[in-house]
Amino acid sequence: MQTYVVIVAGGSGKRMGSVLPKQFLLLKNKPVLYYTINAFLTALPECKVIVVLPEEHLELGKEIIDGFFDEQRIQLTVGGETRFHSVQNGLKLIEEESIIFVHDGVRCLVSEELIKRCYETALETGSAVPAVECRDSVRMITEDGNDPVDRSKLRLVQTPQTFHSKILLPAFAIDYKAWFTDEATVVEAFGLKITLVQGEEKNIKITNPIDLVIAEKILEG
Numbered sequence: 001m002q003t004y005v006v007i008v009a010g011g012s013g014k015r016m017g018s019v020l021p022k023q024f025l026l027l028k029n030k031p032v033l034y035y036t037i038n039a040f041l042t043a044l045p046e047c048k049v050i051v052v053l054p055e056e057h058l059e060l061g062k063e064i065i066d067g068f069f070d071e072q073r074i075q076l077t078v079g080g081e082t083r084f085h086s087v088q089n090g091l092k093l094i095e096e097e098s099i100i101f102v103h104d105g106v107r108c109l110v111s112e113e114l115i116k117r118c119y120e121t122a123l124e125t126g127s128a129v130p131a132v133e134c135r136d137s138v139r140m141i142t143e144d145g146n147d148p149v150d151r152s153k154l155r156l157v158q159t160p161q162t163f164h165s166k167i168l169l170p171a172f173a174i175d176y177k178a179w180f181t182d183e184a185t186v187v188e189a190f191g192l193k194i195t196l197v198q199g200e201e202k203n204i205k206i207t208n209p210i211d212l213v214i215a216e217k218i219l220e221g
């Protein structure tokens with residue numbers, strides 16, 4: 001069966017506050033997006049990769065891909081208004097039965113081990129959503145203050161969120177809802193349960209400026 005990886009890099013990175021969206025910023029002289037694409041091409045030698053880019057930075061994305069990869073396996077498409085719409089645009093390029101990874105372009109430290117764990121579980125159960133335990137105490141803000149939450153019952157959800165195409169493609173035909181923050185929420189709205197797999201502490205989503213410092217340190221090993 002074919003394997004597709006939809007890498008969503010169509011956002012503008014408001015929280016990072018940089019002129020250039022964070023997926024194009026450099027970590028040890030290479031763009032964040034380079035590390036993300038390279039992780040999947042290396043872990044899954046047979047996979048096809050679809051990179052979703054902001055329309056205004058399509059040329060820059062092409063330059064990065066042509067500059068770093070000699071690959072017939074990479075296709076490009078443009079992003080949408082939200083992450084959901086960007087994923088939807090990427091999925092439009094997939095017609096054959098496959099295992100589909102959807103991964104944030106800015107989670108550039110994803111490991112081969114996690115990619116393979118997601119693949120095996122999705123093959124077996126139809127889905128694989130990586131998640132990690134909370135390491136801080138957690139509170140819920142209420143109308144009259146705040147309450148403690150039992151953190152042992154919570155998980156922080158990551159990508160790559162991985163599904164059989166028979167699940168993900170029909171699920172994404174749904175109308176957008178504001179609470180669709182990831183693929184798991186869309187698949188659940190479609191009426192199916194998802195399988196959690198162990199994620200990784202270092203699989204951070206580069207979101208704020210501090211995350212670039214952390215990612216560079218992790219890359220230095």
Ligand SMILES: Nc1ccn([C@@H]2O[C@H](COP(=O)(O)OP(=O)(O)OP(=O)(O)O)[C@@H](O)[C@H]2O)c(=O)n1
Pocket residue numbers: 008009010011012013014015016021023052079080081082083084086087104105106107205206207
């Ligand atoms: N319309 C969008 C919004 C987000 N993304 C992608 O989804 C991933 C996770 O989103 P996030 O970290 O929120 O990125 P941004 O939306 O760019 O950041 P911000 O919310 O700070 O603006 C990123 O790789 C981002 O490029 C996307 O492809 N299309």
Ligand SMILES: C[C@](O)(CO)[C@H](O)COP(=O)(O)O
Pocket residue numbers: 083104156157158159181182183205
């Ligand atoms: C998909 C995701 O990375 C899982 O943690 C996350 O939901 C993306 O969220 P954002 O709102 O786009 O930052």
